[in-house]
Amino acid sequence: DAGVTQSPTHLIKTRGQQVTLRCSPKSGHDTVSWYQQALGQGPQFIFQYYEEEERQRGNFPDRFSGHQFPNYSSELNVNALLLGDSALYLCASSLAFDRGEVTGELFFGEGSRLTVL
Amino acid sequence: GDSVTQMEGPVTLSEEAFLTINCTYTATGYPSLFWYVQYPGEGLQLLLKATKADDKGSNKGFEATYRKETTSFHLEKGSVQVSDSAVYFCALRNSGYALNFGKGTSLLVTP
Numbered sequence: 610d611a612g613v614t615q616s617p618t619h620l621i622k623t624r625g626q627q628v629t630l631r632c633s634p635k636s637g638h639d640t641v642s643w644y645q646q647a648l649g650q651g652p653q654f655i656f657q658y659y660e661e662e663e664r665q666r667g668n669f670p671d672r673f674s675g676h677q678f679p680n681y682s683s684e685l686n687v688n689a690l691l692l693g694d695s696a697l698y699l700c701a702s703s704l705a706f707d708r709g710e711v712t713g714e715l716f717f718g719e720g721s722r723l724t725v726l
Numbered sequence: 727g728d729s730v731t732q733m734e735g736p737v738t739l740s741e742e743a744f745l746t747i748n749c750t751y752t753a754t755g756y757p758s759l760f761w762y763v764q765y766p767g768e769g770l771q772l773l774l775k776a777t778k779a780d781d782k783g784s785n786k787g788f789e790a791t792y793r794k795e796t797t798s799f800h801l802e803k804g805s806v807q808v809s810d811s812a813v814y815f816c817a818l819r820n821s822g823y824a825l826n827f828g829k830g831t832s833l834l835v836t837p
Contacts, residue, residue, distance in 0.1 A: 613769065642823070651730075651815055651827030652770070699770065716823065717762075717769035724813045 611636060615700050621724045622690050630685040630721045634702030640664075641683040642715065644699040645673060652699055658683055659705050682721035687723075695725045728753040732816045732828035739806055739835050747801040747831045749790075749816035757818040759783075759792050759799040760825065764813045773801075785817070806835045 622628050634641050640659045644652035657708035658677035672688045679703075687694055701715040705718045733748040751757065761773040761783070774783030779794035788803045799816060816828040 640823075644825075644827075649829065651817075651829045652825070654824035654826070657823050660823065668823055701770075714772050715770075717766070719769045 613700055613702050613716050615698075615718040615721050617721055617724045618719070621726060623726050624690055624692060626690050627686065627688045628652070628690060628723060630687075630698050630700075632683045632685070632700030632702075634681050634683070634700075634719060637718045638702035638704055638716070639681050640705045641677055642657075642682065642703070643685045644701065645669075646697040646699055646720070648696070651716075652712050653683070654676075676682045690725045692725050695723060705719045728757065728818060728820050728826050730816050730818055730826055730828035732814075732831050735813075735830070735832040737751050737831060737833045739833070741808055741835055741837055742805045743835075745803040745806045745810075745833070747814055747816075747833070749799045749801065749828060750796050751799065751816075751818050753797075753818055753820050755820055756794075758821040759790070760817040760819070761790055761799070762815040762817060764815065764826075764830075766812070770815065786809070794805070806836070808837055811835045823833045 614629045641655040643655040646652040656666040657664045661677045673684045677683045697720040699720045701717045703715050729752045758777045762770045763773045764770045774785040774794035775781040782791045790801045791809045813830045813832050815830045817825045
């Protein structure tokens with residue numbers, strides 16, 4: 610049973626460019642969340658997608674956008690990259706409703722490390 | 727807003743030592759509390775959780791009790807092993823779907 614897979618694992622961009630990160634959720638999961646983890650910090654919530662719509666968004670600018678596809682996979686897009694966008698981007702999948710809970714346990718991928726020069 | 731504060735690392739212990747990693751939180755209402763662990767080269771994974779006051783979460787010999795009076799959720803293990811070396815994150819979820827993480831505490835267990 611494949612877990613959460615993310616691609617690419619590493620990438621380098623320059624300021625002003627755009628980047629797309631991809632995520633395939635764990636088999637059977639219908640919800641995808643994205644987190645940004647700066648060096649030495651805990652993950653920060655960017656947004657969550659369910660039924661192909663953004664269900665909740667964290668405190669990130671509109672340069673950060675996402676998409677969820679009918680097969681539940683997801684993309685994170687970041688436009689007009691800044692140096693401060695350099696971070697590990699984590700994707701997490703879950704079930705929207707799990708055993709009576711509003712949201713189930715999050716399963717994380719290993720992340721995509723973005724370096725902006 | 728909601729926040730989580732956990733003790734600074736790195737924490738270095740000898741095998742079989744007792745472990746405590748402190749975690750306190752600030753939140754309105756009644757959040758759910760979590761400990762996640764990140765082993766080298768792996769993704770974050772849920773270690774344990776507690777959803778209401780006085781609940782005790784436990785897994786793999788680790789325990790944490792949800793203390794509302796002290797707004798704490800300290801992680802403990804009676805006897806650590808080398809394989810417990812990892813980064814540990816305390817987190818909360820209040821209203822909504824987002825997890826709010828602490829900065830993480832790195833643990834190194836030496837033989």
